Amino acid sequence: MQVDLGNVLDTASAHGVSRETLERLDGRVADAHDRIEQGREDNEHGYEALNLPSTTDPDAIREAVSRFDDPDAVITVGIGGSALGAATLTDALDSDVDAYYLDNVDPEAVDSLLDSLDLSQTVVNVVSRSGTTAETLANFLVVREAMADAGVDWADRTFVTTGEEGNLRDLAEKHDLPLLPVPDGVPGRFSVLSTVGLAAAAICGHDIEAILDGAAAQEARLSDSLFDSPAYAYGAVSFALAERGMLQNAMMPYAESLETFSEWFAQLWAESLGKDGLGQTPLRALGATDQHSQLQLYRAGPRDKLVTLVRATERDDVDIPETDLDGLAYLGGSSLGELLDAEFEATEASLVAADRPNVRIELERVDEYSLGELLYAMEAACVLYGELANVDTFVQPAVEWGKRAARGLLGGGDFEEADAVADKERLVVE
Numbered sequence: 267m268q269v270d271l272g273n274v275l276d277t278a279s280a281h282g283v284s285r286e287t288l289e290r291l292d293g294r295v296a297d298a299h300d301r302i303e304q305g306r307e308d309n310e311h312g313y314e315a316l317n318l319p320s321t322t323d324p325d326a327i328r329e330a331v332s333r334f335d336d337p338d339a340v341i342t343v344g345i346g347g348s349a350l351g352a353a354t355l356t357d358a359l360d361s362d363v364d365a366y367y368l369d370n371v372d373p374e375a376v377d378s379l380l381d382s383l384d385l386s387q388t389v390v391n392v393v394s395r396s397g398t399t400a401e402t403l404a405n406f407l408v409v410r411e412a413m414a415d416a417g418v419d420w421a422d423r424t425f426v427t428t429g430e431e432g433n434l435r436d437l438a439e440k441h442d443l444p445l446l447p448v449p450d451g452v453p454g455r456f457s458v459l460s461t462v463g464l465a466a467a468a469i470c471g472h473d474i475e476a477i478l479d480g481a482a483a484q485e486a487r488l489s490d491s492l493f494d495s496p497a498y499a500y501g502a503v504s505f506a507l508a509e510r511g512m513l514q515n516a517m518m519p520y521a522e523s524l525e526t527f528s529e530w531f532a533q534l535w536a537e538s539l540g541k542d543g544l545g546q547t548p549l550r551a552l553g554a555t556d557q558h559s560q561l562q563l564y565r566a567g568p569r570d571k572l573v574t575l576v577r578a579t580e581r582d583d584v585d586i587p588e589t590d591l592d593g594l595a596y597l598g599g600s601s602l603g604e605l606l607d608a609e610f611e612a613t614e615a616s617l618v619a620a621d622r623p624n625v626r627i628e629l630e631r632v633d634e635y636s637l638g639e640l641l642y643a644m645e646a647a648c649v650l651y652g653e654l655a656n657v658d659t660f661v662q663p664a665v666e667w668g669k670r671a672a673r674g675l676l677g678g679g680d681f682e683e684a685d686a687v688a689d690k691e692r693l694v695v696e
């Protein structure tokens with residue numbers, strides 16, 4: 267995996283950063299690296315996530331899921347960090363086992379998924395770090411009932427991934443369900459390389475050891491200079507650009523298989539860095555499709571965006587058939603992959619020509635190893651950015667506020683946040 271910062275330099279784009287600025291920033295990167303290393307050594311909350319390549323036990327994950335013999339499908343019931351990491355992996359990689367995610371409580375969507383599956387051939391993985399998230403527990407109760415209605419022994423087809431305590435652990439213990447532990451010091455959005463992200467991938471037959479190996483390769487590259495570490499290069503440059511007003515970060519992979527990665531990245535970046543009036547708003551885009559919808563804004567709208575383009579340098583390709591239509595002759599003999607690459611490079615150039623900084627991230631291939639590299643590098647980039655911005659990367663109090671308000675409204679306790687809902691101002695126009 268490599269990160270190319272060429273198009274963020276002020277020599278490429280007048281609104282970029284100078285080499286001198288990056289060199290000055292590198293002193294702060296060294297200090298931040300020391301802090302991160304200390305946090306990792308002491309297994310501090312959050313920093314512990316960067317140790318997962320060596321602390322996750324892939325054999326234990328395989329062992330836990332091995333009891334489910336040859337399923338057709340796996341449903342992960344979870345939300346946020348308890349779904350997006352696993353979804354990033356299973357959406358990126360091919361498998362004979364279909365992976366689904368119940369990460370919303372939209373009744374129509376839940377109903378339609380459950381109706382479409384043979385539940386006797388489906389494994390259910392209920393994932394909640396806290397074990398208390400209302401959406402996840404509600405969805406699980408619905409799934410459990412659907413299984414019972416279909417005459418399926420739900421306890422036989424379900425396993426639970428959760429923390430030390432909480433309703434979900436109680437439920438797992440009551441029914442003697444197989445249980446994978448969520449490591450204590452790892453927030454959900456940093457948990458893809460743990461039991462949380464890897465169990466669904468293991469059920470789908472993916473090489474979870476290779477995912478961890480890729481992550482370990484990026485872990486080994488963390489160093490006291492942004493010029494020696496792809497992860498820190500990305501984190502430091504994103505921070506430097508945010509300081510210069512690039513307060514949005516459009517994550518734009520040129521691979522459909524990485525579309526969910528942008529969703530995962532959005533949670534990582536938003537929940538970790540959006541604090542104290544600071545942060546960089548993640549945008550989700552897909553190349554080449556969104557060139558034809560959003561690029562106009564990225565190139566000519568407010569000068570407040572970093573665009574991150576991601577591609578794999580090797581992939582399977584499809585030839586474009588020759589045609590005798592004059593205007594289309596240039597396409598014949600070429601391939602869809604060549605067209606995609608041309609679009610990628612044209613987009614970079616078009617952004618630079620309009621003085622819009624952008625970063626190129628290249629993976630060798632969309633496979634287990636490269637995904638491990640990418641996910642670890644983005645996590646480390648985020649932790650570094652958090653250190654440079656001096657925010658508390660590993661908490662999410664703003665989200666907790668809304669969770670308490672919703673719980674109060676549903677009668678799940680006395681939460682003062684729920685009162686604010688009743689106080690809503692109205693100015694209705696009909």
Ligand SMILES: O=P(O)(O)OC[C@H]1O[C@H](O)[C@H](O)[C@@H](O)[C@@H]1O
Nearest residue numbers: 346347348394395396399454665
């Ligand atoms: O894993 P859980 O405890 O169910 O949490 C799931 C998600 O819920 C919350 O809203 C947090 O803000 C997220 O960071 C978390 O990933």
